[in-house]
Amino acid sequence: MASLASWTLVRANREQTIESRKRNFHEWNRGLNIDQYLKLHDDLDIYEHAADAKLNTWVLVDRNDPSSLNYLCACETYRRTGLVATSGGVKEVTAYAVASVYTPVVNRKQGYARQMLRLLHHVIGIKGGLPEFPAEWGSPPSSEGFGDGKFSILYSDVGPKFYTTCGPTPSAPGWIVQNPYEVVWTLEGHTDGDQSRVKLLKDTDLEDVLAKDAALIKKEMVGATGPCVSFTANNGVNNYLVQRSIFRTVLTNGRRADAWGAVLPEHERQPFSFLTWTPDPLDFTITRLRADPESLPVLIAAAKKIAAERKAVEIVAWAVPEGLQEACKVLGGVQRTRTNHLPSVHVYDADGEKFEWIHNEKFSWC
Ligand SMILES: CC(C)(COP(=O)(O)OP(=O)(O)OC[C@H]1O[C@@H](n2cnc3c(N)ncnc32)[C@H](O)[C@@H]1OP(=O)(O)O)[C@@H](O)C(=O)NCCC(=O)NCCS
Structure with missing residues (x-):
């Protein structure tokens, strides 16, 4: 050598x-x-x-x-x-x-x-x-x-x-x-819940939502209890996954997804809450989640509905914050350690x- x-x-x-x-x-x-x-x-x-x-x-x-x-x-x-x-x-x-x-x-x-x-x-x-x-x-x-x-x-x-x-x-x-952990929800026996409050996000809606999220992340990090680093999903970072998925779908003559996330209307008692996902049936993954225990159920229900329509068998969320773990469990989410x-x-x-x-x-x- x-x-x-x-x-x-x-x-x-x-x-x-x-x-x-x-x-x-x-x-x-x-x-x-x-x-x-x-x-x-x-x-x-x-x-x-x-x-x-x-x-x-x-x-x-x-x-x-x-x-x-x-x-x-x-x-x-x-x-x-x-x-x-x-x-x-x-x-x-x-x-x-x-x-x-x-x-x-x-x-x-x-x-x-x-x-x-x-x-x-x-x-x-x-x-x-x-x-x-x-x-x-x-x-x-x-x-x-x-x-x-x-x-x-x-x-x-x-x-x-x-x-x-x-x-x-x-x-x-x-x-x-x-933090190589993820939460998984299987779609077995899934039935659609009430979706009336949810607005589904098109690919063209994502950047605005993620820019707002990025500004909040920056503000929230001021209160961090120890040194930390983060990326934010705007400026095309999440869009890489979106475009990659769209191009693959086109190249393989698959069905192009219409919905790439879901957002709830904000009001006094409901802070900005949304999630985004990659809609591939074999790998339906939440790419960014901003929720509290109150907004989580309806957001997860929205993701499950779209995932079921796309014939996925489960949805996965990486790095769910500690404060949401219990709410995830209540919704049937199971935490597991990733191996890849x-x-x-x-x-x-x-x-x-x-x-x-x-x-x-x-x-x-x-
Ligand atoms: C991983 C990879 C880049 C390593 O390249 P390489 O030039 O052989 O790496 P090095 O000779 O510097 O080091 C070899 C080390 O790779 C690690 N390694 C390679 N493949 C591995 C695997 N599948 N699982 C665990 N460790 C692995 C081993 O620790 C090995 O260590 P050793 O020398 O103690 O046996 C190469 O195996 C590869 O291209 N694999 C396919 C693509 C891939 O998986 N890339 C990584 C994506 S995160």
Whole structure:
């Protein structure tokens, strides 16, 4: 095996990006053929979550051949606005979501993905929040145009251990799993409840609702009891899941969903309450939930009704807040620990303070 110093991490050029999608096609095509898969990515690239270079592919390469298609492994990052709450207040920051970590089968188990992700911290993380770059890794990768991330997240599909070993030095921890719980409601025996108060949300309604939610999240974080970080679902973040689902439906001649969430009218006794979802029958998931024990039953009933119409067998909500757990139980929701999509976070903080990642619901996934 070559020494760690002989590799570096570079932002992929267009050819390397397409090559990475061809390579990971077998892993993540979910029934699409290769042309459909490449088109899906191209079509998604123009949306807000990815546009203006917010989406980048990174490749681990031989230092002497950085634009080669014969690179070792790849991953993607999405640049997003995040929020950080500390005793000093709430700040908007830049943060990153890491996705599509992939090593071709022939290159596996040689330490490539681990080294790629270790180097990635030194590209995206703010300098003040990183330890010194290890000398044995050679010269650091370029962070030009990056180096501004206060935190980064990913969803592990390879268990809780691997990503913890991918820190910014050989001994520093990488991404740590937090709150990998979900609540599940089965639709067996489901009958529609009273839906008269609920307004269903079209895809075009979502951004306004989520922008209002984002403003509230920012305000509420002022009262956080400890240091925490969060994303918000507006600015195209949740819309990634919506567009992805729409494109897949079109490509596979499925039935396009009309409803993407539900909202309740606000009045004195009813604060702003809504939920959004991805309507795929095999994976009907609530992407963002803002409710109290009073509004929860009618919102869950709305989700169940649409899920049943789409022939889903269950609905799932990730990271339900503590204060809603009991109300979920009363509605037949069962809490379980996820074994995939494990939410994992790394905060670039010189003091090594422990931050909680709040609102790590499905909207954040990529
Ligand atoms: C996960 C993956 C990127 C690792 O790439 P790699 O270059 O072989 O990784 P490294 O050699 O740096 O590290 C190997 C480690 O991967 C971990 N790993 C790989 N697949 C795993 C799995 N399915 N479950 C748990 N751990 C796994 C192991 O911890 C292994 O550790 P070991 O060295 O102690 O055996 C690669 O297996 C892959 O592309 N898998 C398919 C796509 C995928 O699942 N990506 C991750 C999505 S979150």
